[in-house]
Amino acid sequence: MSVLIPLSDAGAATADVVGPKAATLARLRRAGLSVPDAFCLTADAYRARVTGAGVDAAAAGVADAELFEGRKLALKVRLALLRGPLDPALAQAITAAYARLIAPGGFVAVRSSALCEDTADASFAGQFDTFLGIANETDLFTAIHACWASLWSSRALRYMRAHEIDPARTAMAVLIQRMVDAEAAGGALSQTPDDELVITGTWGLGSVIAQGEVVPDRFVLRRDGAFDRVEPGRKDRLVAASAGEGPLPRAVPRNLVEAPCLTEREAVDLGRLVLAAEATLGSPVEIEWAKDARGFHLLQARPLRVETPNPDYEPWKRHPGLRGQPAGVGWGSGPACLVIHEHDLEHVKLGDVLVTQVAGPALTAVLPRVAGVVAELGGSTSHLAALARERGIPAVLGVLDATRRIPEGATVAVDGVAGVVRWMK
Secondary structure (H helix, E strand, O other): OOOEEEOOOOOOOOHHHHHHHHHHHHHHHHOOOOOOOEEEEOHHHHHHHHHHOOOHHHHHHOOOOOHHHHHHHHHHHHHHHHOOOOOHHHHHHHHHHHHHHOOOOOOEEEEEEEOOOOOOOOOOOOOOOEEEEEOOHHHHHHHHHHHHHHOOOHHHHHHHHHOOOOHHHOOEEEEEEEOOOOOEEEEEEOOOOOOEEEEEEEEOOOHHHHOOOOEOEEEEEEOOOOEEEEEOOEOOEEEEEEOOOEEEEEEOOHHHOOOOOOOHHHHHHHHHHHHHHHHHHOOOEEEEEEEEOOEEEEEEEEEOOOOOOOHHHHHHHHOOEEEOEEOOOOEEEEEEEEEOOHHHHHHOOOOEEEEEOOOOHHHHHOHHHEEEEEEOOOOOOOHHHHHHHHHOOOEEEOOOOHHHHOOOOOEEEEEOOOOEEEEOO
């Protein structure tokens, strides 16, 4: 049983062994694209942990159990994966691989790479755990335990039920990757409904984009890689890692809040890298990237669903509207339900258009019942945008003053392709 595989060994780092996320990075690396060095803790290591903890039977019972009993069984599995030390032989192998990977004073990122994620039908965007700024073995081992356990979180189990995935029939590999000391980071969509290439970016690490905490810059390129335009975002905070402290949020200097984080030339260079990833994988892709002093690096690539514009939206153009960043899926309409605090989510009804401030992970719980999403923060490549595209839900993020301008209960139309929200007075 092989439990550790270098990412450079693309022949061994296959999707059934290390999950599609890590396997895709291995393919991109083999193609000569810039992917940070890493090693993978395989699915077999996870399975051995489940068996060694004595929770195979509990895991197998979750999918068919009644809701309350299923939660009890899942909690039993999750706690078993969190508790107790790693097998000594496994811990020794991880320590040796970690020492080879990391430079003195450097950090690693520990990322989940479940066998069921990053597929065309189920991205699992934001459903499993990622840990940035890991700087010692103790924290590394803790992060590995937490990644294993995240397969059994309430959030992940809810997502799996919606996609008819039995958690006992999948497994959690873990990617331990040299962390990029990011000056800027973000995401990209290699193709949009308007046949463009879109890059989003912010200062520091890209986690603030993924979590919908800022409105990122949006760089639009033509499909031939030529620069078209930049739409500056509102990036009032960043996250950066520093020695002894790990990733910490910081305020962005006022003169940089709306200053683009990439130059036109840099956006073009990154666009070439995105198109090279698309060519290597053979289909449109959504990627995560980071830039340090050495240049651009690819951190993740997953299949991208591309929609076409919907002509039914045309009659709405005479009504007042706001513009933001499109999630790229169709359009829909319904009554506005304003969500200012997390406890307001319980008021969201089937067919509502969710209007909120932060496009964060808590919103995933109500996505199955909404006709559209509008948020004041977030962008085209946030986790929420990926989940909305996957479900065919129109979403427009980064809409300034949406919760103040759109009246509660007003009939709202959301154009997730054009990035426009309109409502009837």
